[in-house]
Amino acid sequence: MSSGKSAAQLLSASNIGALLDSVELFLFDCDGVIWKGDKLIDGVPQTLDMLRSKRKKLVFVTNNSTKSRRQYAQKFHSLGISVSEDEIFSSSFAAAMYLMVNNFPQQKKVYVIGGEGILEELQLAGYTGLGGPEDGEKRVQLTSNCLFEHDNSVGAVVVGLDPYINYYKLQYGTLCIRENQGCLFIATNRDALGHMCDLQEWPGAGSMVAAICGSTERDPIVVGKPSTFMMQFLLKKFDISTSKMCMVGDRLDTDILFGQNAGCKTLLVLSGVTTQSNLQHPSNNIQPDYYTSQVFDILKLSGP
Amino acid sequence: MSSGKSAAQLLSASNIGALLDSVELFLFDCDGVIWKGDKLIDGVPQTLDMLRSKRKKLVFVTNNSTKSRRQYAQKFHSLGISVSEDEIFSSSFAAAMYLMVNNFPQQKKVYVIGGEGILEELQLAGYTGLGGPEDGEKRVQLTSNCLFEHDNSVGAVVVGLDPYINYYKLQYGTLCIRENQGCLFIATNRDALGHMCDLQEWPGAGSMVAAICGSTERDPIVVGKPSTFMMQFLLKKFDISTSKMCMVGDRLDTDILFGQNAGCKTLLVLSGVTTQSNLQHPSNNIQPDYYTSQVFDILKLSGP
Numbered sequence: 001m002s003s004g005k006s007a008a009q010l011l012s013a014s015n016i017g018a019l020l021d022s023v024e025l026f027l028f029d030c031d032g033v034i035w036k037g038d039k040l041i042d043g044v045p046q047t048l049d050m051l052r053s054k055r056k057k058l059v060f061v062t063n064n065s066t067k068s069r070r071q072y073a074q075k076f077h078s079l080g081i082s083v084s085e086d087e088i089f090s091s092s093f094a095a096a097m098y099l100m101v102n103n104f105p106q107q108k109k110v111y112v113i114g115g116e117g118i119l120e121e122l123q124l125a126g127y128t129g130l131g132g133p134e135d136g137e138k139r140v141q142l143t144s145n146c147l148f149e150h151d152n153s154v155g156a157v158v159v160g161l162d163p164y165i166n167y168y169k170l171q172y173g174t175l176c177i178r179e180n181q182g183c184l185f186i187a188t189n190r191d192a193l194g195h196m197c198d199l200q201e202w203p204g205a206g207s208m209v210a211a212i213c214g215s216t217e218r219d220p221i222v223v224g225k226p227s228t229f230m231m232q233f234l235l236k237k238f239d240i241s242t243s244k245m246c247m248v249g250d251r252l253d254t255d256i257l258f259g260q261n262a263g264c265k266t267l268l269v270l271s272g273v274t275t276q277s278n279l280q281h282p283s284n285n286i287q288p289d290y291y292t293s294q295v296f297d298i299l300k301l302s303g304p
Numbered sequence: 305m306s307s308g309k310s311a312a313q314l315l316s317a318s319n320i321g322a323l324l325d326s327v328e329l330f331l332f333d334c335d336g337v338i339w340k341g342d343k344l345i346d347g348v349p350q351t352l353d354m355l356r357s358k359r360k361k362l363v364f365v366t367n368n369s370t371k372s373r374r375q376y377a378q379k380f381h382s383l384g385i386s387v388s389e390d391e392i393f394s395s396s397f398a399a400a401m402y403l404m405v406n407n408f409p410q411q412k413k414v415y416v417i418g419g420e421g422i423l424e425e426l427q428l429a430g431y432t433g434l435g436g437p438e439d440g441e442k443r444v445q446l447t448s449n450c451l452f453e454h455d456n457s458v459g460a461v462v463v464g465l466d467p468y469i470n471y472y473k474l475q476y477g478t479l480c481i482r483e484n485q486g487c488l489f490i491a492t493n494r495d496a497l498g499h500m501c502d503l504q505e506w507p508g509a510g511s512m513v514a515a516i517c518g519s520t521e522r523d524p525i526v527v528g529k530p531s532t533f534m535m536q537f538l539l540k541k542f543d544i545s546t547s548k549m550c551m552v553g554d555r556l557d558t559d560i561l562f563g564q565n566a567g568c569k570t571l572l573v574l575s576g577v578t579t580q581s582n583l584q585h586p587s588n589n590i591q592p593d594y595y596t597s598q599v600f601d602i603l604k605l606s607g608p
Contacts, residue, residue: 037448142467144341146501163446165474165515167467170507192521197450203474203519210518211469215507217496 008268008279011292016301023246023265025057025238031064032250032272033295037198040079041271043296048081050299057238058087063224063254065092065160065188066115091188091224092117095158096125097233098186098223109153111176113169113208114160131172136164150175159212160188161205174215189224191254225258250274252286265289312572312583315596320605327550327569329361329542335368336554336576337599341502344383345575347600352385354603361542362391367528367558369396369464369492370419395492395528396421399462400429401537402490402527413457415480417473417512418464435476440468454479463516464492465509478519493528495558529562554578556590569593
């Protein structure tokens with residue numbers, strides 16, 4: 001079942017063996033899969049330990065751009081899971097890597113609508129970022145003869161989830177994209193909602209990205225899921241065919257679609273935003289290969 | 305030439321007579337047509353006087369929702385032009401009228417992402433508005449167990465140009481639309497850019513509207529140009545066939561399209577955002593019936 005058109009199979013004691021045997025690399029989404037907000041989901045550490053003991057490779061692929069890879073590794077450690085920075089593929093990292101693989105000139109600057117994580121990844125890649133949290137409290141003067149100045153050496157605008165979005169940043173990003181010749185417009189992702197706290201959802205990067213689409217009348221280059229841009233790095237790093245990879249995630253339109261677009265096996269967990277009735281609703285046309293309630297089931301079903 | 309497909313005719317001494325004879329009502333856009341920011345465009349008062357002396361009816365149709373009709377009438381007066389409130393059709397007024405003609409219940413509330421003008425028109429129509437400028441300085445607390453509360457009696461969210469856009473307002477509007485059953489999502493307009501000052505353009509209502517589309521995955525009901533919603537009021541008020549109306553504006557995709565969608569004659573003036581080369585560019589498929597440099601030409605070409 002690789003087309004994604006047939007209905008998903010419930011993960012069970014009778015099919016888990018075949019899945020584990022055929023997969024060398026598991027890709028995990030984080031929010032709703034590994035943790036919810038600041039709380040680890042039940043049984044995750046034991047399950048990851050079991051997979052490592054079977055010599056499976058593990059990577060963590062997240063659309064959340066507010067943190068850098070270093071900051072993500074710290075979060076894993078603070079939750080008692082040992083993960084190295086180079087097992088983490090965040091959309092903040094993907095944005096910096098997009099610039100690098102496209103030979104974006106080091107002397108050009110990058111304007112950021114988003115969090116510290118993007119700025120840190122840009123810096124690690126040797127680029128100069130502007131904006132981000134620093135522009136969060138800036139206000140605009142809308143007098144009749146005001147002139148908003150922007151840096152003409154900005155060659156890319158990166159937009160991610162930004163809880164400090166304001167009119168100053170919208171105008172800055174818009175002017176760069178409209179007026180700086182060849183300026184790139186890069187979206188970390190277009191998720192409608194983001195997990196900003198445990199009890200409810202908040203507007204996601206898709207909201208800020210859409211705001212810039214609305215003012216510039218341009219479409220962004222998306223580097224996070226479901227775009228397969230990050231897969232280039234995984235393939236180069238691991239040299240494993242995507243048919244021997246399994247994407248584990250809680251969102252149909254990002255995680256599962258990302259896995260399917262890349263040719264991976266896919267496993268939906270119901271511990272995040274998607275319910276079984278969402279999955280089985282006639283309007284849903286994204287079917288993973290397998291689904292189960294949570295990551296812990298991989299351990300529980302595979303037996304002692 | 306009513307299809308809008310043939311190339312626009314330059315307004316001239318030889319065709320102005322036929323235009324004036326066939327038109328009983330002129331609809332004018334304001335920004336870029338009557339004024340630019342706080343400056344009146346040359347020759348406008350004399351031209352409007354001449355049209356009134358020929359017993360032409362005049363109305364002013366603007367997508368700018370930051371002001372109410374009362375505030376627009378004040379602006380006209382401050383520039384030395386006598387215009388009554390009921391000759392003004394702003395998108396702020398249109399939003400309130402949309403609720404009224406659709407029997408929106410008076411006991412339900414309206415959350416506003418936008419300016420004072422929308423709140424004033426809502427109040428005049430008997431509705432209770434929330435949000436607007438009052439929420440401009442509100443910040444969100446993104447702790448892990450935070451819960452953002454919203455009013456369950458909000459039955460409509462109205463989004464217009466908002467220079468004080470922030471994450472609080474995005475979350476408030478998003479929660480109302482996603483969680484309050486049947487909640488309407490109304491956009492004053494979707495213009496990419498707005499005339500916030502004389503020297504450059506700024507992100508328009510289209511940016512804020514897109515941000516809410518991005519987080520709610522819903523499309524708005526648009527009440528401003530190029531939607532012909534406001535035409536219902538004009539037709540009821542004046543009882544003039546749209547073929548005897550002429551829309552005068554500076555934007556192809558709002559003003560001219562609005563006029564054409566309603567079956568009016570259309571006149572593009574080049575005193576605002578559209579240049580002659582924009583008009584004549586092969587990628588442009590919106591052709592007005594006539595074009596000229598500015599409103600004053602109507603007077604100058606029609607002779608003594």
